[in-house]
Amino acid sequence: MHGLNFDVAHLLAGSLVLVSFMMLYQDRLYALLNVFALHAVVLSASVAWQAYIHDAPHLYITAAIALLFKAIVIPIALHRMIVRLGIHREIEAVGSIGPTMLAGIGLVGLSMAVMLRVTADSDLLAREDLAFALAVLLLGLLIMVTRRNAVSQVVGFMSLENGLVLAATGARGMPLVVEISVAFSVLIAFIVIGIFLFRIRERFDTVDVQALDRFRGERR
Numbered sequence: 001m002h003g004l005n006f007d008v009a010h011l012l013a014g015s016l017v018l019v020s021f022m023m024l025y026q027d028r029l030y031a032l033l034n035v036f037a038l039h040a041v042v043l044s045a046s047v048a049w050q051a052y053i054h055d056a057p058h059l060y061i062t063a064a065i066a067l068l069f070k071a072i073v074i075p076i077a078l079h080r081m082i083v084r085l086g087i088h089r090e091i092e093a094v095g096s097i098g099p100t101m102l103a104g105i106g107l108v109g110l111s112m113a114v115m116l117r118v119t120a121d122s123d124l125l126a127r128e129d130l131a132f133a134l135a136v137l138l139l140g141l142l143i144m145v146t147r148r149n150a151v152s153q154v155v156g157f158m159s160l161e162n163g164l165v166l167a168a169t170g171a172r173g174m175p176l177v178v179e180i181s182v183a184f185s186v187l188i189a190f191i192v193i194g195i196f197l198f199r200i201r202e203r204f205d206t207v208d209v210q211a212l213d214r215f216r217g218e219r220r
Helices: 002-025 029-054 058-085 097-118 124-146 150-170 176-204 209-219
Strands: none
Touching: 002 029, 002 097, 002 124, 002 150, 029 058, 029 150, 058 150, 097 124, 124 150
């Protein structure tokens, strides 16, 4: 049974990294949001499985929060935000997709090399989960860095936070109060970011961060 527990946990955590690559590959906002919803579903399944194998019922609440807010509420809200703001549906990237994917592969390799060495004395399951979690976190950061559109950067931030949740559950889980605090903090941050995007749109008529940089330069 221990082998089955490890295999399923390994499969779910690895699938989360794979879906992160799918997000990194997307060039349209609607497709990116749909893949992010899938990312949240896989995260929810991974957390629920960790709750089962560690006999930690409070993690089921974390899985439910991820499924409800990240897989349903947030993608729907971002879809509506895109329509209301009239945002250009194509994602403008800093570079071409090939080098970006290669950079992502390099970050995954770095995550495995660093985390497996640092956690050499830890449980094998926790080591693998932490390595995958660091990979998801770095890929989320890469999405934020390589995308010019503010909405896609928000998605990158949320996927980065998914990596933090995976790390916490892989390390035997956080206390329930901390998990709820993190969930509500992320939700509040999302609301603030949404208001911020509306204000940017009203003021500059764009959410392209490169265009905002050009405007700032013209004002000097």
